Amino acid sequence: MVLNTGDAPTPGADTEPRALARGFNHLDPAIAERAYETLGTIRRGCPVARSGELEGFVLVTGYDEIREVAQAPDRFSAYVDGLGAAAVVTEMREAVAPMFETDEEHHHQWRRALMDFFTPAVAAAQEQYVRAICRETLQELIPRGAADLVCSYTQQVPPLVIGRVLGLAELERAWLSEHVRALYDAETLTEAQQVGRVYADFLLGQIRERRSHPARDLLSCMVTAEADGHAAGEDELVKMTMLMVAAGHLTTADSCATAILQLLDDSALRERVTGDAGLLAPFVEELVRCEPAVAATGRTVTADTQLGGMPLSTGDRLLLAxxxxxxxxxxxxxxxxxxxDRERSRAPHLGWGAGEHRCLGRHLARVELRVMLEELLSALPDFRLQPDATVRRTFGVIRGVAALPVRWSRR
Known part of the structure; x- marks a missing residue:
């Protein structure tokens, strides 16, 4: 049953949606394949509902309700313990990343300090570098005739790009790319902690170098920026840099993998965008609407309030789907x-977020995704899934594809 705005639900009519919400855990791998079917059932019955998973949180699935939360930092803080995007750097749980976990004026000061590195013009200036990396990576793949495009392509390009934006030298970008992929591919907690410590030490060295010898790059700006008259401490800077790399790497890599899967599943769509590269920009935008890489982020209630008719208490954790x-x-x-060819809605899609925490790097992500797809379709025009390949979607903080085993004609 779809509840129209303002309708009062019939008692007992939303039993199934509320039951689904009570057991919903976005980190459970079993949810991935049917995530949006499940969330749709919950949304239509109760767009704000409580889950008993992960020590309890409020699941927010409706457009109006999510947008209200994103645009009300006075009631809903971006800092949330153990839930949402910041959970990707659990080894630095105690530190607060200023750009990602603060709100209102403090956040605004940080955003103003960094935004010059993420303007449309600066993003466009990265296109030549992105294209060069794509071509180099694909030239190595062509003779093989087969590969997993996730580990061999979509995960290869983005960390090098964000490394360049940060100001790392070429060999340092390669080191960053190798270790950030090792961190998120770790199969055990112990392995992740070991890689994470090495990774954090590397970033700390870079931060200390910029403090002594600042340059004209993003990392130097982060190190020297002040908010409320104070520069960030080392732990804050390490966590913020980790999140900046994760935002630049994971979201773009997973969006590209999801885009490739969309093209594999729809041959007519693939033929259209292959024949007209100008369609890749709207293709990317519709992809971000339909399958945003950032699947869920958290908020903390800072004052007793209500959302969608549900009373909320100070300290409640929200998960925004x-x-x-x-x-x-x-x-x-x-x-x-x-x-x-979807017509633009009066309500803008929220694939890039909303409110003061709307994705700062969206212009760069658009360039990367468009170029990565254009170069792939040009270099491997007949790539197709390998026989009997099983494609598994992922869902959690990030939405993506675990692997894309494909083959193509050697040239």
């Missing part, structure tokens, strides 16, 4: 369907 918001029937007709 962004992709669910972009499929909300109240704003997006056929929101579950990917449409290259």
């Amino acid at each position: 962004w992709g669910s918001a972009n499929r909300d029937e109240r704003h997006f007709a056929d929101g579950e369907v990917f449409r290259l």
Whole structure:
């Protein structure tokens, strides 16, 4: 049953949605394949509901409700313990990353300090570098005739790009790329902690170098920037840099993998964008609406309030399911369907976030995704899934694809 805005639910009518919400755990791998089907059922019955998983949180799935939270930092703080995007750097749990976990004026000061590195013009200036990395990577792949495009392509390009934006030298970018991929590919907690310590030490060395000899790069700006008259401490800077790399690497890599899977599943769509590279920009935008890489982020309630009719108490943790918001029937007709020619809705999609924490790097991500797809379609025009390949989607903080085993004609 779809509840129209303002309708009062019939007692007992939303038993199934509330039961699904109570057991919803976005970190459970079993949820991935049916994530949006499950979230849709929850959203239509109760767009704000409580989950008993992960020590308890409030699951927010509706467009209006998620946008309200994102635009009300006075009631909903971006700092949340153990839930959402910051959980990707659990080894630095006690530190607060200024750009990602603060709000209002403190956050605004940081955003103003860093935004010059993420303007549309600066993003466009990175295109030549992105294209060169793509071509170099693909030239190595062509003779093989087969590869997993996730580990061999989509995960290769983004860490080098964000490394360049940070100001790392070429060999340092290669080191960063290797270790950040090792961190997120770790199979055990012990392995992740070991790689994480080495990675954090590397970033700390870079931070100390910039403090002594600042340059004209993003990392130097982060080190020397002040908010409320104070520069960030070393732990804050390490965590913020880790999150900056994760934002630049994980989201773009997983978005590209999801885009490739979309093209593999829809041959007519693939033929259209292959024949007209100008369609890749709207393709990327619709992809971000339909399957945003950032699947869920957290907020903390800072004062007793209510959301969607549900009373909330100070300290309650919220999980915002962004992709669910972009499929909300109240704003997006056929929101579950990917449409290259989708007309722009009066309500902007939330694939890049909303409010003061809207994705700072969205212009760069658009350039990377467009170029990565254009170069892939040019270099491997007949790539296809390998026989009997099983493709597994991922879902959690990030939405992506575990692997894309494909083959193509050697040239």
